[in-house]
Amino acid sequence: MINSISSLFGIRYPIFQGGMAWVSDASLASAVSNAGGLGIIASGNAPADYVRAEIRKLREKTDKPFGVNIMLMSPHADEIARLVAEERVPVVTTGAGLPNKYMKEWLEAGIKVVPVVPSTGMARMVERAGAFAVIAEGGESGGHVGELNTMALVPQVVDAVNIPVIAAGGIGDGRGVAAAFMLGAKGVQLGTRFLVAKECTIHQNYKNKVLGAKDIDTIVTGRRLGHPVRSLKNPFSRQFQKNEYDSTMTLKEMEAFGVGALRRAAVEGDEKNGCFMAGQISGMINREQTCEEIITGIFEQAERLLNGAFNG
Amino acid sequence: MASNQTLEKIAALISEDREIDIDSITRETTFEELGLDSLDTVELVMAFEEQFGISIEIDENLRTIGDVADLIDNITG
16 A cells, blocks of 8 residues: 555555654564554654664664654653664654754654554644654543544544544454544554554553453543553552542652553563553454564554545 | 733733633743643644744743743844
8 A cells, every 4th residue: 555655755555653662672673664654663752772772673673664763752762862863763753842952963864764653733843843754643542641632633634734643542443544644644653552462562561451351441540640541451650640630649650650661561571560551442452463564464454444445 | 031912912812712711821920831732832822923923943942921921022123
């Protein structure tokens, strides 16, 4: 399924793999890139040395285009911003803020900058600063979520900017991809679906939780902190929700409660105390597959649907 | 320090655009105190740009209404 986005990014299918902290490492990202999508290494809160090592590992496994996701609230954002320019990373996606202060350096390094945006205003701001495309991510997604949902956000962002829009949030199979194209997106980004990829190195307990999840099994916590997170229901997320309604609990205590929880999920598989970030489509995922199987399957289904859309 | 004129224009814009009581907006008021999140701030900054015919870079130093007014006065000289 070659379209404007896939040729602009030099990839076979117009699909990005979401940058998920503690999840999107060189193993997953290189497998996605080798399967014809755009694999993305997530920097999360990790130091630059980790990101550099992952970039080098990925380059040993693939010569295809790839990206690095930079979480702008990370204490290491400045050094990772320099690193991606030095390493001439083909694509940089950003989350949790406006990347404008880094744009000049990245554009000079020939990087295609694709910020994740939760609103039309943010989309217009980053377009003006030189973004190559934007990822409009709705609140169905896992991890940090915005207020708008994909169905409402994507067409409004498409109308607001003149750069390509990539839809994210709530897309789990070819039906979601086809719908995203109908909304005006030129590409898609999927995160949750890749959690259960065979090349994804997270703890097996994490994968099992996603595989076992039903439609109602995700929950958003942390609204009181100003940065809500969607994750699977478990003792940790239920306690977090209780804390949120506990007026004796300070913001500091709430923050402290969440520290390290994603690592406990992804690395240790701690089913009680981990934060298993995952999107609303978790209930649609029922088997582990390779990245290639995931991507080709999704696009076969999407193409079939798009071709037949007007024929009933 | 920014002129009262700039401050008043900004307060009027915020009040109208975000439906906030204009009397609650002073030089020292922060966006946070007005219940405005980062996305509201982006919308407002674009409205300020349009009103004053300037380009504003959003950064973490823009906390209060006075900060924005100062920046605008600096740019428009």
